[in-house]
Amino acid sequence: xxxxxxxxxxxxxxxxxxxxxxxxxxxxxxxxxxxxxxxxxxxxxxxxxxxxxxxxxxxxxxxxxxxxxxxxxxxxxxxxxxxxxxx
Amino acid sequence: xxxxxxxxxxxxxxxxxxxxxxxxxxxxxxxxxxxxxxxxxxxxxxxxxxxxxxxxxxxxxxxxxxxxxxxxxxxxxxxxxxxxxxxxxxxxxxxxxxxxxxxxxxxxxxxxxxxxxxxxxxxxxxxxxxxxxxxxxxxxxxxxxxxxxxxxxxxxxxxxxxxxxxxxxxxxxxxxxxxxxxxxxxxxxxxxxxxxxxxxxxxxxxxxxxxxxxxxxxxxxxxxxxxxxxxxxxxxxxxxxxxxxxxxxxxxxxxxxxxxxxxxxxxxxxxxxxxxxxxxxxxxxxxxxxxxxxxxxxxxxxxxxxxxxxxxxxxxxxxxxxxxxxxxxxxxxxxxxxxxxxxxxxxxxxxxxxxxxxxxxxxxxxxxxxxxxxxxxxxxxxxxxxxxxxxxxxxxxxxxxxxxxxxxxxxxxxxxxxxxxxxxxxxxxxxxxxxxxxxxxxxxxxxxxxxxxxxxxxxxxxxxxxxxxxxxxxxxxxxxxxxxxxxxxxxxxxxxxxxxxxxxxxxxxxxxxxxxxxxxxxxxxxxxxxxxxxxxxxxxxxxxxxxxxxxxxxxxxxxxxxxxxxxxxxxxxxxxxxxxxxxxxxxx
Numbered sequence: 001x002x003x004x005x006x007x008x009x010x011x012x013x014x015x016x017x018x019x020x021x022x023x024x025x026x027x028x029x030x031x032x033x034x035x036x037x038x039x040x041x042x043x044x045x046x047x048x049x050x051x052x053x054x055x056x057x058x059x060x061x062x063x064x065x066x067x068x069x070x071x072x073x074x075x076x077x078x079x080x081x082x083x084x085x086x087x
Numbered sequence: 088x089x090x091x092x093x094x095x096x097x098x099x100x101x102x103x104x105x106x107x108x109x110x111x112x113x114x115x116x117x118x119x120x121x122x123x124x125x126x127x128x129x130x131x132x133x134x135x136x137x138x139x140x141x142x143x144x145x146x147x148x149x150x151x152x153x154x155x156x157x158x159x160x161x162x163x164x165x166x167x168x169x170x171x172x173x174x175x176x177x178x179x180x181x182x183x184x185x186x187x188x189x190x191x192x193x194x195x196x197x198x199x200x201x202x203x204x205x206x207x208x209x210x211x212x213x214x215x216x217x218x219x220x221x222x223x224x225x226x227x228x229x230x231x232x233x234x235x236x237x238x239x240x241x242x243x244x245x246x247x248x249x250x251x252x253x254x255x256x257x258x259x260x261x262x263x264x265x266x267x268x269x270x271x272x273x274x275x276x277x278x279x280x281x282x283x284x285x286x287x288x289x290x291x292x293x294x295x296x297x298x299x300x301x302x303x304x305x306x307x308x309x310x311x312x313x314x315x316x317x318x319x320x321x322x323x324x325x326x327x328x329x330x331x332x333x334x335x336x337x338x339x340x341x342x343x344x345x346x347x348x349x350x351x352x353x354x355x356x357x358x359x360x361x362x363x364x365x366x367x368x369x370x371x372x373x374x375x376x377x378x379x380x381x382x383x384x385x386x387x388x389x390x391x392x393x394x395x396x397x398x399x400x401x402x403x404x405x406x407x408x409x410x411x412x413x414x415x416x417x418x419x420x421x422x423x424x425x426x427x428x429x430x431x432x433x434x435x436x437x438x439x440x441x442x443x444x445x446x447x448x449x450x451x452x453x454x455x456x457x458x459x460x461x462x463x464x465x466x467x468x469x470x471x472x473x474x475x476x477x478x479x480x481x482x483x484x485x486x487x488x489x490x491x492x493x494x495x496x497x498x499x500x501x502x503x504x505x506x507x508x509x510x511x512x513x514x515x516x517x518x519x520x521x522x523x524x525x526x527x528x529x530x531x532x533x534x535x536x537x538x539x540x541x542x543x544x545x546x547x548x549x550x551x552x553x554x555x556x557x558x559x560x561x562x563x564x565x566x567x568x569x570x571x572x573x574x575x576x577x578x579x580x581x582x583x584x585x586x587x588x589x590x591x592x593x594x595x596x597x598x599x600x601x602x603x604x605x606x607x608x609x610x611x612x613x614x615x616x617x618x619x620x621x622x623x624x625x626x627x628x629x630x631x632x633x634x635x636x637x638x639x640x641x642x643x644x645x646x647x648x649x650x651x652x653x654x655x656x657x658x659x660x661x662x663x664x665x666x667x668x669x670x671x672x673x674x675x
Contacts, residue, residue, distance in 0.1 A: 047298025
């Protein structure tokens with residue numbers, strides 16, 4: 001990969017963009033909905049408690065799984081697009 | 088058949104299975120011993136990561152802490168799953184591309200310095216040994232109950248079993264045994280939960296049962312639980328808390344600690360391709376989530392069951408007589424992990440929160456203090472007994488708890504021993520050591536680690552999951568920042584990384600030792616470990632996140648004040664970012 005082609009740089013930027021977007025969602029569900037924003041979601045009730053509690057004990061975990069699979073899928077596509085995937 | 092006999096059959100049977108697999112897949116070469124030949128499928132690998140990851144802390148201890156702390160302890164759930172997002176995106180694929188055996192090896196090469204590698208070895212050993220202390224504490228609880236012996240004897244038996252188990256095979260043996268262990272532990276965890284969820288809510292899926300209606304009262308189960316425990320002066324289970332700073336830092340510390348733990352990272356070296364490393368992280372989290380989605384249901388339902396056992400006629404009526412206590416209480420009393428003291432001499436078990444605000448009601452009812460002390464680490468193991476489930480379910484949970492503790496302890500001992508033999512001895516002290524000598528050094532370091540962990544595990548600095556959380560804080564503050572900067576920055580150099588790791592580690596350890604005792608030796612703490620004494624309300628369990636920030640900051644400042652890394656190192660960073668060519672890296 002020496003020579004730093006233009007594509008190599010764009011590949012890395014595409015990766016960073018995807019990571020950045022994923023981590024925003026990651027922080028939003030855990031630190032946001034489950035902890036800091038919980039008072040704002042207090043009005044939405046879920047099975048004897050509120051939405052913030054659900055995010056803290058279930059919602060965030062489910063979102064994390066979706067995030068990783070989405071990242072793996074998109075990233076493997078990006079690998080192919082830029083021709084850096086392994087055969 | 089007696090319960091003791093059933094336990095022996097389940098525990099013995101599952102052990103026999105692991106040993107047979109270990110013999111079948113015995114490690115052939117040094118490389119097999121560390122990374123299992125690099126040919127493991129992502130789903131298989133995900134399952135092995137799951138077993139490696141879910142330890143006594145997740146299996147035995149976590150639900151008990153959630154049961155006691157309610158919403159506030161959701162941090163364990165989010166922290167120990169959210170870290171996989173960081174692993175999948177920030178570390179695993181690039182470390183796989185780099186393609187070496189161990190974490191210190193990467194740090195040593197990337198920061199072109201033997202000292203960096205040495206510092207990484209120290210960080211790894213401190214974090215891993217702390218982690219093993221937590222495992223030993225948990226395994227000790229399990230052995231003491233199922234062999235019906237005192238807690239200390241249980242701990243010693245656990246140490247002997249873990250040691251024998253870990254020296255038998257290396258990673259190759261462990262990968263397949265861990266798949267078997269994952270199956271045993273997940274079945275053991277979910278079956279009792281399904282039964283209990285059916286009993287209480289009629290819903291066979293525990294994660295749905297948690298938000299369903301309690302069949303006896305017609306109230307949502309969480310509302311019913313809140314009502315019962317607040318009647319007895321305890322804090323509400325679902326209520327929001329004030330100290331959000333600590334909750335955020337604790338969650339963050341567990342998450343980045345997850346991504347920095349060497350025994351988990353090492354697993355990503357065993358998949359064939361970089362793309363597979365990404366999938367592996369996803370599959371690992373799926374397998375882990377099966378337990379993590381069940382745990383909060385187990386926590387709330389077990390707490391409710393415990394309360395109904397003590398107050399069979401409701402919280403307004405008198406609690407049960409000590410003479411009529413259920414059998415499981417008697418059996419746990421043998422281990423010393425449940426204790427009863429009849430403070431008001433009425434022969435009944437008063438279990439409540441003896442706080443100032445509850446004083447008036449306690450006086451009115453003639454109660455002279457809380458009389459029942461239940462160790463939180465027993466909740467999951469006692470759970471099937473509390474719910475009156477059949478004997479085979481109790482035997483199953485014994486086998487599961489031990490599988491969880493053993494698989495993780497073995498993985499950690501392997502990480503410690505490879506750090507000592509491969510990074511420390513072969514990497515700097517004696518590069519000409521033979522393969523045989525390297526394996527011998529690996530086994531001796533395992534033995535030393537387990538003796539230290541057992542000795543400290545006899546008086547652990549917290550419940551199993553809390554001790555493990557400390558280990559995560561240490562990994563978060565020391566290894567994660569170095570790994571991440573090694574991949575994402577070309578500017579951070581050897582001096583920066585070394586000073587970052589040392590400052591992060593020292594800062595975190597000092598804060599922990601001030602409250603938990605120096606080197607975790609009981610009684611040597613400078614300040615009592617209570618919220619009033621914590622700086623800004625930050626608990627020693629949460630300090631790892633602050634330590635990580637210190638690490639990043641020091642590394643950046645020092646790196647920018649010193650020279651840039653050499654060109655070949657910048658090219659190395661460049662190369663780990665692109666998956667192509669990882670194939671050859673396997674043959675190091």
